[in-house]
Amino acid sequence: MFSPENNGKTLLVKKYLGAVAFNNITRLAFGKRFVNAEGIIDEQGLEFKAIVSNGLKLGASLAMAEHIPWLRWMFPLEEDAFAKHGARRDRLTRAIMDEHTLARQTSGGAKQHFVDALLTLQEKYDLSEDTIIGLLWDMITAGMDTTAISVEWAMAELIKNPRVQQKAQEELDSVVGFERVMTEADFSGLPYLQCVAKEALRLHPPTPLMLPHRANANVRVGGYDIPKGSNVHVNVWAIARDPAAWKNPLEFRPERFLEEDVDMKGHDFRLLPFGAGRRVCPGAQLGINLVTSMLGHLLHHFCWTPPEGVKPEEIDMSENPGLVTYMRIPLQAVAAPRLPSHLYKRVAVDI
Numbered sequence: 001m002f003s004p005e006n007n008g009k010t011l012l013v014k015k016y017l018g019a020v021a022f023n024n025i026t027r028l029a030f031g032k033r034f035v036n037a038e039g040i041i042d043e044q045g046l047e048f049k050a051i052v053s054n055g056l057k058l059g060a061s062l063a064m065a066e067h068i069p070w071l072r073w074m075f076p077l078e079e080d081a082f083a084k085h086g087a088r089r090d091r092l093t094r095a096i097m098d099e100h101t102l103a104r105q106t107s108g109g110a111k112q113h114f115v116d117a118l119l120t121l122q123e124k125y126d127l128s129e130d131t132i133i134g135l136l137w138d139m140i141t142a143g144m145d146t147t148a149i150s151v152e153w154a155m156a157e158l159i160k161n162p163r164v165q166q167k168a169q170e171e172l173d174s175v176v177g178f179e180r181v182m183t184e185a186d187f188s189g190l191p192y193l194q195c196v197a198k199e200a201l202r203l204h205p206p207t208p209l210m211l212p213h214r215a216n217a218n219v220r221v222g223g224y225d226i227p228k229g230s231n232v233h234v235n236v237w238a239i240a241r242d243p244a245a246w247k248n249p250l251e252f253r254p255e256r257f258l259e260e261d262v263d264m265k266g267h268d269f270r271l272l273p274f275g276a277g278r279r280v281c282p283g284a285q286l287g288i289n290l291v292t293s294m295l296g297h298l299l300h301h302f303c304w305t306p307p308e309g310v311k312p313e314e315i316d317m318s319e320n321p322g323l324v325t326y327m328r329i330p331l332q333a334v335a336a337p338r339l340p341s342h343l344y345k346r347v348a349v350d351i
């Protein structure tokens with residue numbers, strides 16, 4: 001993002017967010033960056049990306065067949081394609097798992113990545129290899145797009161609302177300053193930034209209908225009879241915009257959460273971007289941290305404005321319908337650096 005050729009240029013924001021979210025999740029799950037310091041993706045990374053996008057494609061066809069039964073004939077279950085996809089995914093994951101097992105054997109200790117945690121606990125909890133592969137891919141598919149989408153919507157709101165952007169930047173400047181970059185340890189001193197992330201997740205939950213739940217008994221909820229076996233979707237998007245629950249619900253105003261601390265991890269039913277109950281998102285806190293971290297870095301490092309000739313209020317905020325809700329028109333913006341140049345260099349990290 002910070003390179004002379006990007007100066008004053010209109011950037012497709014999601015291209016960068018996708019790359020960061022990909023790195024975040026692969027580092028957490030596998031302790032691996034598949035992208036080098038020059039932004040070049042290696043062979044394993046290309047295979048990884050291809051598997052992710054193929055999985056999304058197959059998942060979408062499955063969802064269609066599942067939810068619109070009378071259209072099922074149009075989306076025949078491609079069993080062959082699923083089997084091939086599974087085999088490809090397992091091959092790559094096994095290779096990475098073997099690398100980790102070897103590394104643990106040679107170093108004598110366990111590295112702190114999700115794959116190491118699972119492999120170290122394999123015997124104790126009787127986890128099969130298939131279960132470990134399944135858990136790793138749950139984390140990857142559930143954690144990558146959700147975080148990138150949330151940040152894209154948040155950035156659109158921040159460009160539409162320069163007052164909020166400036167206020168978040170002033171907080172970052174006073175807490176982090178101009179001589180270093182933000183770290184997770186700064187979060188507790190950045191309450192406004194945290195409220196910005198929360199307000200973005202209120203107005204733009206990336207999974208607006210959560211995940212489908214199936215009623216395992218006949219129940220009555222809010223006066224509606226739900227027969228056993230029904231698929232139930234909870235519209236958390238609509239609840240978070242309900243004027244009966246929120247003052248000026250359509251306004252992007254992070255201050256509302258400084259005035260009233262509303263839980264967003266399943267305890268306050270007005271705000272449920274991560275769902276609630278037994279199947280609540282297990283990655284909620286990680287998701288919040290990743291979104292806060294991406295937003296903090298983007299705001300500390302750059303001032304964001306719409307492309308030349310576009311007014312902030314003209315940014316298209318319509319949604320692309322789907323299980324996960326992308327912006328229909330991907331956000332484009334201009335990023336002006338605001339820190340000394342040495343703070344934009346990539347730093348090698350021990351992963």
Ligand code: HEM
Pocket residue numbers: 138139140142143144146147150205206207210211212272273274275276277278279280281282283284286287288291
């Ligand atoms: C902003 C980021 C995220 C949002 C908004 C989000 C939202 C959600 C929602 C709404 C559900 C369904 C809950 C329900 O139906 O009750 C869910 C499930 C899940 N999420 Fe997340 N998520 C995020 C990030 C993550 C991350 C980072 C991970 C893991 C690394 C993760 C892992 C999962 C898993 C494994 C499930 C399925 C849980 C189950 O079915 O028992 N999520 N998420």
